[in-house]
Amino acid sequence: MNGLxxxxxxxxxSRVVVQGITGREGAFHTxxxxxxxxxxxxxxxxxxxxxxxxxxxxxxxVQEAVDKExxxxxxxxxxxxxxxxxxxxxxxxxxxxxxxxxxxxxxxxSVKVAAFLKGRNSVLIGPNCPGIISPGKAKVxxxxxxxxxxxxxxxxxxxxxxxxxxxxxxxxxxxxxxTCIGVGGDPIIGLDFVELLKLxxxxxxxxxxxxxxxxxxxxxxxAAALIRQGYxxxxxxxxxxxxxxxxxxxGHAGAIISGSKGRAEDKIKALEEAGITVIRRLGEFGQSxxxxxxx
Amino acid sequence: MKLxxxxxxxxxxxxxxxxxxxxxxxxxxxxxxxxxxxxxxxxVIKAQVHAGGRGKGGGVRLAQSPDEAVSFVRSMLGxxxxxxxxxxxxxxxxxxxxxxxxxxxxEFYLSMIIDRAMATPALIFSQAGGMEIEExxxxxPELILKEHVNLxxxxxxxxxxxxxxxxxxPLSPEPAKALMAIMANMVKLFTxxxxxxxEINPLVTTKDGKVVAxxxxxNIDDNSLYRQKELQALDDPREKEPLExxxxxxxxxxxxxxxxxxAMVNGAGLAMATMDVIKLAGAEPANFLDVxxxxxxxxVTKGIEIILKDPRVKAILINIFGGILxxxxxxxxxxxxxxxxxxxxxxxxxxxxxxVEEGREILKNSGLEFFVAKDLAEAAExxxxxxx
Numbered sequence: 001m002n003g004l005x006x007x008x009x010x011x012x013x014s015r016v017v018v019q020g021i022t023g024r025e026g027a028f029h030t031x032x033x034x035x036x037x038x039x040x041x042x043x044x045x046x047x048x049x050x051x052x053x054x055x056x057x058x059x060x061x062v063q064e065a066v067d068k069e070x071x072x073x074x075x076x077x078x079x080x081x082x083x084x085x086x087x088x089x090x091x092x093x094x095x096x097x098x099x100x101x102x103x104x105x106x107x108x109x110s111v112k113v114a115a116f117l118k119g120r121n122s123v124l125i126g127p128n129c130p131g132i133i134s135p136g137k138a139k140v141x142x143x144x145x146x147x148x149x150x151x152x153x154x155x156x157x158x159x160x161x162x163x164x165x166x167x168x169x170x171x172x173x174x175x176x177x178x179t180c181i182g183v184g185g186d187p188i189i190g191l192d193f194v195e196l197l198k199l200x201x202x203x204x205x206x207x208x209x210x211x212x213x214x215x216x217x218x219x220x221x222x223a224a225a226l227i228r229q230g231y232x233x234x235x236x237x238x239x240x241x242x243x244x245x246x247x248x249x250x251g252h253a254g255a256i257i258s259g260s261k262g263r264a265e266d267k268i269k270a271l272e273e274a275g276i277t278v279i280r281r282l283g284e285f286g287q288s289x290x291x292x293x294x295x
Numbered sequence: 296m297k298l299x300x301x302x303x304x305x306x307x308x309x310x311x312x313x314x315x316x317x318x319x320x321x322x323x324x325x326x327x328x329x330x331x332x333x334x335x336x337x338x339v340i341k342a343q344v345h346a347g348g349r350g351k352g353g354g355v356r357l358a359q360s361p362d363e364a365v366s367f368v369r370s371m372l373g374x375x376x377x378x379x380x381x382x383x384x385x386x387x388x389x390x391x392x393x394x395x396x397x398x399x400x401x402e403f404y405l406s407m408i409i410d411r412a413m414a415t416p417a418l419i420f421s422q423a424g425g426m427e428i429e430e431x432x433x434x435x436p437e438l439i440l441k442e443h444v445n446l447x448x449x450x451x452x453x454x455x456x457x458x459x460x461x462x463x464x465p466l467s468p469e470p471a472k473a474l475m476a477i478m479a480n481m482v483k484l485f486t487x488x489x490x491x492x493x494e495i496n497p498l499v500t501t502k503d504g505k506v507v508a509x510x511x512x513x514n515i516d517d518n519s520l521y522r523q524k525e526l527q528a529l530d531d532p533r534e535k536e537p538l539e540x541x542x543x544x545x546x547x548x549x550x551x552x553x554x555x556x557x558a559m560v561n562g563a564g565l566a567m568a569t570m571d572v573i574k575l576a577g578a579e580p581a582n583f584l585d586v587x588x589x590x591x592x593x594x595v596t597k598g599i600e601i602i603l604k605d606p607r608v609k610a611i612l613i614n615i616f617g618g619i620l621x622x623x624x625x626x627x628x629x630x631x632x633x634x635x636x637x638x639x640x641x642x643x644x645x646x647x648x649x650x651v652e653e654g655r656e657i658l659k660n661s662g663l664e665f666f667v668a669k670d671l672a673e674a675a676e677x678x679x680x681x682x683x
Binding site for chain 2: 025080081104105106107108110111112114115130142143144147157158159160161162163164165168185187188212214215217218222238240241242243244245247248249250251252253254255259260264280281282283284
């Protein structure tokens with residue numbers, strides 16, 4: 001692409017609406033996103049249409065924000081009981097990318113959201129996630145911006161602060177990122193490892209991908225199956241929860257070993273068998289990736 | 296949130312899923328009365344604890360006489376029950392369910408879960424009931440049948456027919472009909488009660504042609520408790536670690552483990568990874584503790600106090616990647632904890648992220664003794680030194 005630095009899903013063309021902009025979290029992170037240079041151009045809080053918040057107009061519905069401000073990305077901060085409704089509203093209004101930060105959505109609500117999104121042109125990131133950032137272009141989420149550097153590593157993670165740790169190490173090792181995405185810690189989420197690996201695979205701005213997994217579910221195993229078919233870019237992995245006991249929910253609603261399913265060692269094995277470089281020592285992650293890419 | 300078997304069975308009965316008649320006792324002297332009300336002998340005496348594997352651990356006994364029933368109840372109540380899921384100390388039995396014995400013809404397995412990859416609930420049925428389903432899954436996976444549930448249509452009758460008419464040998468018409476009705480009722484129960492797991496193992500046909508749920512497991516999705524208030528009232532905090540209950544009150548995720556290195560971390564993924572760092576350094580984590588991505592100073596203080604209440608803790612690793620939680624807030628929370636509680640174990644602190652310089656400065660000037668690690672690799676080394 002003639003030296004253009006690419007990214008996936010969000011970039012300088014993103015026009016962001018914040019659903020729940022008048023709440024404490026929504027307001028704080030709207031300011032942070034704007035400080036980073038993200039074009040947050042509208043907010044939605046039902047009943048507060050006509051007001052302004054953080055210098056942008058507030059609308060009663062997402063559709064109004066589309067009609068008046070041409071938004072194409074949403075960032076959702078509304079409380080759990082109303083979050084699934086907010087996601088569906090954003091999809092109904094035709095937004096291409098919906099990022100749901102909210103933690104604590106009942107899983108049966110997420111089942112309905114997943115069914116609603118089928119056949120539509122919206123992609124969902126989260127819920128229960130830190131969001132997405134394409135360094136130097138746009139940040140739609142709650143991650144500390146300053147740890148990121150523009151570059152060629154794509155980062156996909158099920159976690160929040162663990163991603164910050166890894167990204168910080170990557171930047172310190174001189175490895176910038178094309179896009180970093182937290183897919184969310186819930187059992188049912190929108191975009192998963194497999195879909196994002198495909199997007200990064202097609203992105204000319206991404207040279208290598210970092211995959212940060214954890215116990216529970218089989219997202220890592222499915223990612224491994226995809227890569228085994230041939231991927232074309234180096235992939236590095238980390239899996240949290242080697243010491244997690246079975247049957248306990250480790251903070252994230254989706255981070256639970258059920259019987260003998262979802263264990264970290266099985267995930268690491270699946271990733272390694274697919275040719276992914278799994279780094280076990282978290283403290284050496286950035287250095288290990290840098291050394292491997294140099295070699 | 297987990298329910299006890301007797302609580303789940305009450306909900307089953309209201310949902311038209313037949314169970315044996317039974318009565319709960321909480322003291323040995325209630326046994327005689329209970330036995331009068333419940334048909335027998337034989338009676339089935341079942342310890343009510345959340346842990347699985349009760350049968351093998353001696354928590355399920357068959358009493359052939361009233362005297363035997365009393366002696367089984369006495370042996371269970373107030374005593375620890377040790378199963379492969381409880382850990383070596385076991386859990387104390389506070390309640391015992393006395394049920395009528397059932398004349399079993401065939402045993403089945405029926406459960407409902409959320410299929411994560413398919414993003415939909417699924418019903419799981421097997422004719423290999425009464426065994427551990429994991430064992431069936433690994434030995435004869437062809438015996439495990441799965442039907443996904445479409446929430447728009449709900450459970451459709453054909454799905455029941457599809458599962459039941461595959462049985463070999465076939466069921467006679469009456470129990471077949473009853474079994475299909477139970478499947479439909481189970482799906483309704485799952486969705487109306489926001490379950491994360493429903494399990495009947497075994498679900499049996501009796502010699503007189505009835506279908507009965509002999510066991511019942513029912514877990515509620517914690518995220519739904521705000522709209523399942525009646526179910527929330529069924530929570531039994533006696534089943535949990537006291538420190539876990541205390542942490543819950545402050546919105547802290549704490550899980551007790553077997554080691555001696557306490558850990559406090561912000562964020563669940565980083566907390567798990569930090570436990571792994573401790574293990575790779577040659578030590579064992581004493582706990583999982585996630586103060587949350589946006590923890591307050593008070594939560595940090597409380598987190599340290601909870602870790603220190605565990606007498607096994609020999610050192611504490613604090614690993615904070617400040618995002619929303621700023622490092623200066625963390626540092627102030629630590630000092631506040633030190634004011635109220637004696638910090639009796641060495642503290643290894645690794646801070647990074649928002650306001651990290653200010654946080655480190657506060658710790659340096661506090662007069663308290665900390666080992667400050669510049670990164671995770673160094674933190675791991677410091678942990679290793681503490682245990683060597």
